[in-house]
Amino acid sequence: MNGNNNNYYNNPLRRDLSLSKHVEVLNYRVHVACTPNNTHIVMSDERGQPIKNGCWTGGSCSFKGVNRSGYEAGYQCAVRAFERIKQLAQEVPGARFEFLFKGFGQGRDAVFKALMTSEGDDVRPFVNRVTDNTPIKIGGTRAKKTRRL
Amino acid sequence: MPVKSLQSIVESTIFSYTTSGRSFEVKGGNVADILNKLQYTLQRNRVVPELRLAARHEKKGYKRRRLSSERWRKRFAHEVRKKVQLVNKIRARGA
Numbered sequence: 001m002n003g004n005n006n007n008y009y010n011n012p013l014r015r016d017l018s019l020s021k022h023v024e025v026l027n028y029r030v031h032v033a034c035t036p037n038n039t040h041i042v043m044s045d046e047r048g049q050p051i052k053n054g055c056w057t058g059g060s061c062s063f064k065g066v067n068r069s070g071y072e073a074g075y076q077c078a079v080r081a082f083e084r085i086k087q088l089a090q091e092v093p094g095a096r097f098e099f100l101f102k103g104f105g106q107g108r109d110a111v112f113k114a115l116m117t118s119e120g121d122d123v124r125p126f127v128n129r130v131t132d133n134t135p136i137k138i139g140g141t142r143a144k145k146t147r148r149l
Numbered sequence: 150m151p152v153k154s155l156q157s158i159v160e161s162t163i164f165s166y167t168t169s170g171r172s173f174e175v176k177g178g179n180v181a182d183i184l185n186k187l188q189y190t191l192q193r194n195r196v197v198p199e200l201r202l203a204a205r206h207e208k209k210g211y212k213r214r215r216l217s218s219e220r221w222r223k224r225f226a227h228e229v230r231k232k233v234q235l236v237n238k239i240r241a242r243g244a
Contacts, residue, residue: 027154046154104197116181124178130187131172134200143206 023094027128030081031100032111038068039107041081056080058107074107078114082123089126096128103134 027046033039043054058068061076089095099115101108114120115127171190173183191197207215 048154104200112184115184120180124180127175127178127180129172129174130180130183131168132187132191132196133168133171134196136196136200137203140203143204146205146207 025096025128026092026094027096027098028085028088029098029100030085031102031133032108034069034074034101034103034105034107034111036069036103036105039074039077039105039110041077041111043081043084053084069105069107071106071110074105074110075114077107078111079119082114082119085123085126089122095126097123097126098129098131099127100131100133102132 028051029044029046029048031042031044033042038058040055040057042050044050056077058070058073058077061073061080063070063073063076067073085097099111101111115123171187173186175183
């Protein structure tokens with residue numbers, strides 16, 4: 001209990017200065033999964049439990065088939081996700097967002113661009129952390145055989 | 150009541166997680182720099198080419214030859230680098 005006060009994370013100098021003292025940071029996670037067939041963005045709380053109205057996929061943005069995994073679909077998903085982020089940021093005091101990227105499809109570039117441009121202007125001050133979550137195999141199970149077209 | 154995840158509890162005691170090497174904190178809304186830093190880290194550790202190679206099974210002969218070639222090229226480049234550094238050191242000494 002007492003040892004916790006000396007922690008890196010409880011250090012008062014590391015506190016988010018834009019928040020008042022009595023507001024605790026509430027971390028939300030934005031999982032961006034960019035597979036070769038689709039992109040999906042899912043918002044969850046810190047534990048990983050998805051929240052209401054927090055899921056957008058390429059297909060849900062009315063793209064079909066090959067286009068679901070494309071740049072445009074990723075961008076649309078990002079735009080909708082940012083709207084929800086802005087909403088949450090207003091409703092919940094101390095809401096902060098962590099972006100977790102999985103996979104290296106085109107949707108990933110789209111979300112990056114959306115964050116950097118004017119679309120993400122209102123989102124950027126609330127972003128806490130950015131991490132790459134792609135599963136990396138070290139040895140592991142045997143992959144599928146070479147694809148010969 | 151804000152929900153404390155197991156990860157945050159773990160992080161307050163032990164500071165590492167499987168992806169914490171690829172995780173960066175954003176200070177003051179400076180997302181662009183952090184994204185660049187993330188990209189640079191991934192590129193320097195050759196994450197994307199390695200993932201692409203691991204996506205399909207590589208037969209033992211191909212793998213053996215590829216690794217042997219890569220290792221030789223790394224070794225050669227390192228030797229050249231050492232020689233160049235030595236030359237620069239001697240030049241700086243004034244010879």
